[in-house]
Amino acid sequence: MTIQKTIDLSPSPRGFHLITQLVEKELGKLPTEGILHLFIQHTSAGLTINENADPSVRKDFEQIFNKLVPENQLWYSHDDEGSDDMPAHLKSSLTGTSVTIPISHGRLNLGIWQGIYLCEFRNHGGRRRLIATVIS
Amino acid sequence: MTIQKTIDLSPSPRGFHLITQLVEKELGKLPTEGILHLFIQHTSAGLTINENADPSVRKDFEQIFNKLVPENQLWYSHDDEGSDDMPAHLKSSLTGTSVTIPISHGRLNLGIWQGIYLCEFRNHGGRRRLIATVIS
Amino acid sequence: MTIQKTIDLSPSPRGFHLITQLVEKELGKLPTEGILHLFIQHTSAGLTINENADPSVRKDFEQIFNKLVPENQLWYSHDDEGSDDMPAHLKSSLTGTSVTIPISHGRLNLGIWQGIYLCEFRNHGGRRRLIATVIS
Numbered sequence: 001m002t003i004q005k006t007i008d009l010s011p012s013p014r015g016f017h018l019i020t021q022l023v024e025k026e027l028g029k030l031p032t033e034g035i036l037h038l039f040i041q042h043t044s045a046g047l048t049i050n051e052n053a054d055p056s057v058r059k060d061f062e063q064i065f066n067k068l069v070p071e072n073q074l075w076y077s078h079d080d081e082g083s084d085d086m087p088a089h090l091k092s093s094l095t096g097t098s099v100t101i102p103i104s105h106g107r108l109n110l111g112i113w114q115g116i117y118l119c120e121f122r123n124h125g126g127r128r129r130l131i132a133t134v135i136s
Numbered sequence: 137m138t139i140q141k142t143i144d145l146s147p148s149p150r151g152f153h154l155i156t157q158l159v160e161k162e163l164g165k166l167p168t169e170g171i172l173h174l175f176i177q178h179t180s181a182g183l184t185i186n187e188n189a190d191p192s193v194r195k196d197f198e199q200i201f202n203k204l205v206p207e208n209q210l211w212y213s214h215d216d217e218g219s220d221d222m223p224a225h226l227k228s229s230l231t232g233t234s235v236t237i238p239i240s241h242g243r244l245n246l247g248i249w250q251g252i253y254l255c256e257f258r259n260h261g262g263r264r265r266l267i268a269t270v271i272s
Numbered sequence: 273m274t275i276q277k278t279i280d281l282s283p284s285p286r287g288f289h290l291i292t293q294l295v296e297k298e299l300g301k302l303p304t305e306g307i308l309h310l311f312i313q314h315t316s317a318g319l320t321i322n323e324n325a326d327p328s329v330r331k332d333f334e335q336i337f338n339k340l341v342p343e344n345q346l347w348y349s350h351d352d353e354g355s356d357d358m359p360a361h362l363k364s365s366l367t368g369t370s371v372t373i374p375i376s377h378g379r380l381n382l383g384i385w386q387g388i389y390l391c392e393f394r395n396h397g398g399r400r401r402l403i404a405t406v407i408s
Binding site: 033034035048049050051054056057059060061063064068094095096099100101102104109110111112113114117135136 | 274276309311312313314315340341347348349350358361362364365366368369370372401403405407
């Protein structure tokens with residue numbers, strides 16, 4: 001059985017943001033067993049799963065990603081939309097644009113320390129749209 | 137319901153290549169709602185989803201990946217198959233070997249700027265094989 | 273149809289470890305056609321698919337990941353759990369916490385050179401838990 005839902009996210013500042021509770025609330029009742037596929041319809045933002053307790057992890061994520069893919073490189077050819085644009089595209093492919101999570105006993109079966117991150121790589125990314133598909 | 141299809145890709149030059157239309161054509165009619173899992177059966181190529189309009193993005197991808205995982209490092213121990221081989225393996229794990237895309241209203245529900253990239257990390261990668269699985 | 277199973281992995285040393293055979297053995301009989309979603313319930317380990325024959329590839333993976341995300345950076349704010357902790361979180365988002373693999377003719381339809389890697393990013397990561405979900 002397939003259930004699908006669109007989830008619209010309000011604009012977030014650049015950085016990594018926990019959206020686990022928001023997603024769970026939007027999905028409502030889940031099947032006993034299956035998977036959730038969560039997909040972001042953008043090329044300058046991403047989704048990942050990581051530590052849900054200490055905000056300093058999400059702060060360090062922002063710094064490390066900026067070092068991995070630095071802005072303002074003279075050799076970037078795609079630079080019309082600002083210095084944060086081309087790095088945002090690349091970062092989106094490093095995290096990926098979707099996460100898939102097992103559903104067990106009617107709940108997302110994340111590890112105790114795991115949360116879903118929205119990765120906002122633009123300075124002003126605006127609203128972001130997710131497509132959630134539950135397969136059971 | 138599960139539908140599965142093998143898609144053979146002709147050799148591509150090293151770089152990032154849009155294959156969205158080719159994949160859609162190969163798949164033919166899709167179910168109303170579900171997911172597409174697209175998997176590449178190789179360890180020196182990858183799949184990712186990114187910007188579908190400006191070819192300069194794909195050109196910059198090639199440069200950034202080469203800086204992230206440089207060739208000709210003296211400390212590589214796996215170097216029998218050429219200087220592009222070990223970096224290709226690593227890059228394949230950075231992009232990943234599969235993408236999963238929601239299907240809605242009988243179509244791939246990609247964002248307006250999203251396309252599927254074949255990431256060819258070898259200088260002479262040859263033919264590449266994809267396994268497409270549609271779950272609905 | 274959905275089949276789900278928990279797979280507990282014994283502690284592994286830091287590095288990249290082939291777990292394909294272990295996973296296949298744990299799963300037992302597979303459906304004719306479908307997908308396997310394999311998910312690791314941790315934020316300092318990951319899963320990826322890569323070369324299954326030459327152990328030097330997995331050795332080089334360890335070196336390259338350490339260069340991509342170095343330890344002991346003074347600007348890390350999340351450093352209470354040791355110098356390998358924050359890098360482990362980031363590496364986990366680079367590989368991802370799950371892999372999805374097509375099932376064809378009752379077997380994992382991996383390419384001939386592909387294997388499933390457990391990516392252990394901690395010095396002493398301990399036991400790791402996987403959730404395997406087969407959808408057909």
